[in-house]
Amino acid sequence: MTDEKDTELDRFFDAAKATTPRPPEALMARVLADAEAAQPAPRGLPMPEAGSATGGGWFGRWLSGGFSGWRGATALGVVCLGLGLSVGYWQPTSLSPMTDAVLDGTGVETATEYLSLDDLMSEV
Amino acid sequence: MDMAFDAIDELSDDALIVLYGNGDRAAAAALTARLTPLVFSLAMRMLNDRAEAEDLTQEAMLRLWRMAPDWEPGAAKVSTWLYQVAANLARDRLRKRRGLGLDEVPEPQDDTPGVEVAMIGKDRAEALHRALDRLPERQKEAVVLRHIEGLSNPEIADVLKIGVEAVESLTSRGKRKLKELLLGQKQELGLEE
Numbered sequence: 001m002t003d004e005k006d007t008e009l010d011r012f013f014d015a016a017k018a019t020t021p022r023p024p025e026a027l028m029a030r031v032l033a034d035a036e037a038a039q040p041a042p043r044g045l046p047m048p049e050a051g052s053a054t055g056g057g058w059f060g061r062w063l064s065g066g067f068s069g070w071r072g073a074t075a076l077g078v079v080c081l082g083l084g085l086s087v088g089y090w091q092p093t094s095l096s097p098m099t100d101a102v103l104d105g106t107g108v109e110t111a112t113e114y115l116s117l118d119d120l121m122s123e124v
Numbered sequence: 125m126d127m128a129f130d131a132i133d134e135l136s137d138d139a140l141i142v143l144y145g146n147g148d149r150a151a152a153a154a155l156t157a158r159l160t161p162l163v164f165s166l167a168m169r170m171l172n173d174r175a176e177a178e179d180l181t182q183e184a185m186l187r188l189w190r191m192a193p194d195w196e197p198g199a200a201k202v203s204t205w206l207y208q209v210a211a212n213l214a215r216d217r218l219r220k221r222r223g224l225g226l227d228e229v230p231e232p233q234d235d236t237p238g239v240e241v242a243m244i245g246k247d248r249a250e251a252l253h254r255a256l257d258r259l260p261e262r263q264k265e266a267v268v269l270r271h272i273e274g275l276s277n278p279e280i281a282d283v284l285k286i287g288v289e290a291v292e293s294l295t296s297r298g299k300r301k302l303k304e305l306l307l308g309q310k311q312e313l314g315l316e317e
Contacts, residue, residue, distance in 0.1 A: 005303050005307055006299075008303075008306075008307050009299060009302060009303055009306065009307065011248060012248050012249070012251065012252040012302070012306060013252070013271045013272060014245075015245040015246070015247075015248035015249040015252065016169075016248075016249045016252050016253070016272050017272055017274075018245050018249070019245060019246055019249040020161075020165050021164060021165055021168040021169075021174075021177070022161060022164070023160050023161055023164035023178070023181060024178070027160070027164065027178050027181060027182065028156060028157070028160055030182055031156050031160050031181070031182055031185045032152065032153060032156045034182065034185065034186050034189060035144070035152040035153075035155070035156055035185070035189050036149065036152055038186065038189035038190055038192075039144060039147060039149070039152055039189065039192075040145060040146070040147050040193055041147050042146065042147030042148070
């Protein structure tokens with residue numbers, strides 16, 4: 001009896017499923033319009049800002065930004081001063097023969113005798 | 125770049141929500157086509173009023189669009205979340221309806237016994253909806269979701285935020301009441317075959 005009633009009730013459910021209400025086209029259009037209005041902007045690679053001639057990265061930002069101002073110029077001056085002092089203090093060995101020749105008075109000519117064109121030619 | 129429609133149809137709701145959140149317009153169209161009918165169907169079953177069902181559907185879908193950027197893939201089923209929102213909105217509307225003065229309540233459809241009705245499918249469906257309207261709110265929700273929308277008991281438990289056993293109890297009591305309403309009066313209603 002219960003099974004019979006269940007079967008009967010199932011017929012009502014089947015009828016309801018068969019008559020599923022479909023949303024009207026106008027509603028679908030409104031929902032889609034809402035979706036597009038609420039949608040975040042597409043996410044892609046970050047685009048450089050308008051007017052920026054340089055690429056990304058700190059060097060580009062430094063060149064296009066800080067370097068052009070007085071702060072950039074000051075920073076550049078400090079860096080150059082430091083570099084010059086360090087080069088003067090720690091004398092590069094590759095320059096020693098030339099520097100020594102000038103400083104001890106033997107002259108550049110003496111110094112160049114270390115390696116003449118003839119020497120090079122004779123070794124070939 | 126937006127995905128092609130045929131490729132996008134293969135994707136899960138979860139993946140589409142992520143794409144939508146990333147600005148993919150094809151995902152917006154696919155989600156609209158896929159989910160709007162689900163919400164509208166439930167809204168019609170619960171409210172039995174086309175204009176109200178349309179309003180509810182638009183509102184539920186709008187909540188989905190606003191939530192999309194914060195959606196955590198795998199955390200829940202999109203359709204379950206949406207059913208939950210729709211069921212809550214329907215409950216609010218039904219409560220407001222009950223609070224209306226008698227003059228403002230929409231005229232109920234004629235369910236007088238004795239009307240000679242040929243029991244074709246449409247009539248059966250209408251009789252069921254009238255009977256569903258006479259069930260307590262939660263029983264109606266559980267029966268509609270289980271036996272018409274075809275959700276599983278665990279899914280209904282998620283939608284209604286109750287345990288699976290409570291869902292089984294609601295659907296069982298709801299069906300018993302429907303049998304009384306529909307089958308007990310079959311002869312009077314002219315439903316005997």
